Structures are given as C-alpha cells and as structure tokens.
Amino acid sequence: MPKLQKSKDKKEALLYATLNLVNSSGFQGASMSKVAKVANVSPATIYLYFENKQDLINQLYLKVKKEFSERAFHGIDVAEPVKRIFEQIWFNIASFKMEHPEEGSFLAQCDNTPMLDPEIREQGLLYLDPLLAIWKRGQEEGIIKPVSPYVLYAFTIYPMAFLLNEEVRPHCPLNKEKLSEAFKVAWDSIKV
Amino acid sequence: MPKLQKSKDKKEALLYATLNLVNSSGFQGASMSKVAKVANVSPATIYLYFENKQDLINQLYLKVKKEFSERAFHGIDVAEPVKRIFEQIWFNIASFKMEHPEEGSFLAQCDNTPMLDPEIREQGLLYLDPLLAIWKRGQEEGIIKPVSPYVLYAFTIYPMAFLLNEEVRPHCPLNKEKLSEAFKVAWDSIKV
Amino acid sequence: MPKLQKSKDKKEALLYATLNLVNSSGFQGASMSKVAKVANVSPATIYLYFENKQDLINQLYLKVKKEFSERAFHGIDVAEPVKRIFEQIWFNIASFKMEHPEEGSFLAQCDNTPMLDPEIREQGLLYLDPLLAIWKRGQEEGIIKPVSPYVLYAFTIYPMAFLLNEEVRPHCPLNKEKLSEAFKVAWDSIKV
Amino acid sequence: MPKLQKSKDKKEALLYATLNLVNSSGFQGASMSKVAKVANVSPATIYLYFENKQDLINQLYLKVKKEFSERAFHGIDVAEPVKRIFEQIWFNIASFKMEHPEEGSFLAQCDNTPMLDPEIREQGLLYLDPLLAIWKRGQEEGIIKPVSPYVLYAFTIYPMAFLLNEEVRPHCPLNKEKLSEAFKVAWDSIKV
C-alpha cells in the first residue's frame, strides 16, 4: 500500500508544519497557505486530510497530547508503590518536554487559548486518566492528600509547562539535580 | 478637564474591548475593526492612542498585570511573618482571579503565547519583584526551600492560572474551605 | 495550452487596466482594488501574477518600454546611412506615440516620477542601446556632433514626449508635413 | 502686521513641505498629515490656507512656475538681438534648474502627471508668454524657423528637464563648456 503510505506522509508533514508555525508565530501565524508551503503541498491538499483549519488544529492537539501521554506512562509498573509510579510519570513528562520542546511549547500554548474547541480539550485530558487512577490509589492508601485531582494536577504537572518553557529555561536551567529538587517540591505539595 | 477625561475614556474603552475580544476569540479574533466596533469608535481612532496592534496588546498586558500586582500586594504588612505575608498574597491573587475572571483569563492566555513581545513580558514580571523579596527572606529564615524563585513561582502561583481558569472552575468549584486546602498544597510544596 | 493562455489573458488584462488607470488618475489613482475591478478580477488574484504594487508597475513599465523599443527599431537596415536610419527610428517612435497614445502617455508619466524603481528605469533605458550605437557611428563619421548621448537624446527623442502628449496635441496638430518639419528641427540640433 | 507675517510663514512652510514630500515620494507620498507634520502644523491648519489637497498642489505649482519664469526673464534687455535674448533666457533656466534642483524636480514631475488640473497647467504656461514673443520676433526677422512655438519649446526648453534631472545629471555632468555645447544644440535646432 504505497499510496496510503504517501498520504500518511503528507498528513504528517501538514501536522508538523502546523506545529512549527503555531510555535513560531501563534495560531494566527499558521495560515493555511503557509502551512501548505512549509509542508510542500498545495493549499487545496490540506482539505483532503482536514475539514478546515479548526479541524487541523484539533487533530494536531490530540496527536501531540497522545504522544505526550504515551511517553508519560511509558515503562510504568503498576506493581510499584504509588510514589514511585508518580515519580516515574513526573520525570517522563519532564523528559518529554525537554526532548521535544516543540511539542511542549505547542501544548503550553494550547493550555489557555480559546482557539481550541472545548470538547477537544476535554478529550485531550482523558489521556491522563491513568494518572488520576494512580492518585486515587494514593489517596486510598492515605499517602496523597484527599483533594480534587484538578488540584493535584495544578500543583504537580501544570507547573512543568512554566518551568520547562523555552523562555523560562534560560533563566532557570535544570540539570539532573535541580530537576530532582523540583520533583521534591511537587511531591511535598500533595503528599500527606 | 473634560478633554483629557474624554480621551482617557476612549483609551479605556479600547483596552477593555480588546480584553474581551482576546478572551473570547484569541489574539487573532481581536481584529482592529472588531475592537473599534466594540469600543464604539472608528478604526482610525485606535491609532490616536496606540501605535499599532502590537502596542495595543502590550499596553493592555502591562495595564492588567499592574492591576493584578497591585491587588496581589494590597494590605501587606511586612512586619508580619513570611508565611503570613505569603498567604495573604496568595489569597489576594486568588481573589483577583475570581473577581476579575476576564483579566485573569487574559493574563493566562498571555502566559504561553508568542503574541507578546518578550521585553514586555519581562517588564510585566518585574511587577512581581516584591514577592521575590518575600521568598528570599523566607529562605534566609530557613522556612522556604532554597530553590530558584522560578520553581517557587511555578509551584505556588502559576497553578492558580489553571485552577481558577474559567473552563476548569465548573469541574472543580472552590469554596472558602477548598481554597484553603489548595493554599496548604501550595505552601507544603515550598516550605522546608 | 488553454490553461497557460487563460493566465496570460488575466495578466494582460491586469497590466492593461493598470496602464489606463495610471494614465487617467496617476499612480495613486491606480489602486489595487480599482485595477482588479477594471480587469474584472478579484483583488487577491493580482497577487498571483505580481508580487506587489511596485512589481506590477515595474513589470508594466518594462513591458511598454519593450514594445516601444521594438517598434522604434522595426525595419531598420543598418546598411543605410546614419541619417536615414536615425530618421526611420525617429518616425517609428512618432508613429508609436501617435498610434498608442495610452502607452505613450504612460511612458511620459514614468519619465519624471519617483514611483519607478531606479534599477527598473535603468533597465528600461537599455532597450535604447541600438540607438546609441547609431549615434556613435554618426559621430565617428563626423556627421553628428561629438556630445554625450544624453544630450542627443534630450534634444531629439525626449521632445517627442511633449509634442505628442495628449494635452499638447490639440494645440499643435501634427500632420505629415508638420511632423517632417519637426524632424528637421531634431536633426538640425545634432547634425554637424 | 506681525500676525499676517506669521501666517505667510505658515503658508510658506506648508508649500515648502509639500514640495519636498512630492519630490521624495510622489504626489501620493505627500499626504496631508505628513505635510502638516513636516511643516510643524496641525492638519486642520492646512485648510485655513488651502481649500483641499488639489488646491495645495495647484498653488504650489503656480508659485514654483512663477519663480521659475521670473528667473528665466531676469535681466533681459529687449533691445538686444533675438539670439542673444534667447541665449540669456536659456541659460537663466539652466541656472534655475541647477541652483534649485528641488523646484526643478518638482516641475519636471508636474510635466506629465494627471495630478495637475489642466486649467492650472495652462495658467502656468502663460508665464512663458514673453518667450513666445521673442520667438515670434525671431521668426519675423527670419532667423528662427517658422514652426509652432510648441515645437520650439519642445526642442529647446523641454530637453532641459531631462538633461538637468537629478537622476540623469550624474551620468552626464554639465560644466560650463558642456552647457554651452548643449545650448548650441538647442539653438541649431530652431535657427534658420
């Protein structure tokens, strides 16, 4: 199926082009014709793969969020204790943001923009469900504070968007040691 | 001084219109003509008060950030102990975000967008300097972890943008008690 | 090749519309939207064929100048004596200006406007190189005054822009006889 | 009458500002607000002295043309022979164009633009009437060719606009000797 392959390549290229353009110049900077040009494709071709610009952005968000989540839960062993699992997830996320700054920056930009459809944003959050399960277990074991998962997320995961942001990083470089410090801060916030 | 007043009113109206439009439809949605229409003014009039769109957004950001900061440090008594001061600031910020959701949402949207000039963003951060001083004092007194202020900010202040976000609030309502819980989470994260 | 043809037609129409609008209302009067309207085309379409307004004007200038030059040197036989050749060129130019008043008027308007890029103007002058060669030959043969070609041009060719100008023509009608008189004036000016 | 004086100054300043702006960026570049800014005056003030932009340009044209003519006929002694008089006028004009390149360039730009009202242009030409009288006398004396004054103008005066143009001058520098050569060319063209 070489044709299908080729198509996939094109869709990939379009998503990638959009990612870069949104990062460098915001949602408004990622015009369809620029996306097409960067992806080496005709503007009309975009509409073979995406309904419209909104759909393009939605799909891109879900794709990146999915990659992000897969990485977050990579190598997790549920047999391990809660703190250990959480630690691993936390560092996985940090690694993702450091190794894929483009994706990280894009997700951060999505965090508070009205450009994203609310349903899509919700859908993206679902990818993090396993983390909620871990937290719940931790709460049942009495080692994590009995507060809303939104609070847990806000004080442990969300801060990383700021800390690993490309504009902040130069001011606050994070080597292995500093990163461990940061994790301790995160853990202290929610541990009982 | 009716003349000066009239002008100030118009500038105010333009900034307010921009705030609302950016909130509802992003930076690209806040087109100059829409801003003009909402402010009940001719598009050309905008350029009497602002050099261009970028300047409009920059000025709006600085204005809101200033209001935000003034509120954050309102009623602070430096004679009090560090934890008490920090607590007050934290709740001040929470109050601001709850009472001025429009401003809060706008600032959140500014956090990770490339639409803002970096120098302006930096300038906005200066408003928070007093908080850094408090933290430093706390660190000297040995009651706050000796980590970068960026880390302290990321894990105590930044989370509020998420928690008090208009899309999240419905899922995670915060009454007085829940808010206190959240503060405890924040404080635990950075206290020694 | 119907596709290419269609495109050429549109580009042609745009250039023609610009020519007329510049003639009737100057460079500022030839606004992109008017050009589009006259050419029966969307404003956006102009940008498929021209980079921007400057490019549109540059291309128009070069095209008209080229047509002008081709006509000027049409049917020239270099075996003939210099005066005969020059006479033929001179009348060719006169014919062009009389039969194509639009083009003539446009070129005249280009002569002294800062709207034209200097490099483009220079490029346009190159089309007249063959005339310089004739003059040089005439000077070597000792039948044309040994002065700068700029002077020769100023006193023999440039005057036609005035004389055949649409506003002057009514005041000074030129039949065949009068035209011959004028040529004599031109020739007397530079002959030894 | 200090007030009237002051007014005159302002009008002068406005005309001067327009002259410079038209020279540097064409008629479209000389926007009313730019003119006002350069003249250090409010845009509204322009309308105290001129009906509208067209009137401003018309008045400027007539003023410059008048200065030009006054200079052209300066020091003429009608008792002298025709050739001598014409020679003096010709050199007067050349001097004007060399000493007042701004004015010269402006007049050249006016020559073939539709921006000028035809009646105004005609009015400007009237200033040259004395030259026509000289030519008529020369024709009656049998020393100037019996052709239309438009032809005489085209081949003797009009060429100077080209030759002394700021873009051409660098390519064809005119010292005293070269200028005399050029005058000879002009005179040869129309002398019997």
Next chain:
DNA sequence: TATGAATGAGTATTCATTCAT
C-alpha cells in the same frame, strides 16, 4: 488664527476556502 481629536472611506495585502482539472 489655530488646533487636537475624530472619522468613514479607502489603502495594499492576506485569509480560509473552493473548484475545475
């Protein structure tokens, strides 16, 4: 006389999208 503020209509240009091929 002089102005700063104001504006509706206009400027060049770009947008997301469609369509014939």
Next chain:
DNA sequence: AATGAATGAATACTCATTCAT
C-alpha cells in the same frame, strides 16, 4: 489523491477632511 488558480471577505493601517474649542 492532488493541484494551481481563483476569490470574497477580512486584515492592519492611512487617507483627506471636519469640527468643537
């Protein structure tokens, strides 16, 4: 599946002009 050409509506911004003071 893929496209180049095409476009109406929108973009940020400027224009000549007016008016209350």
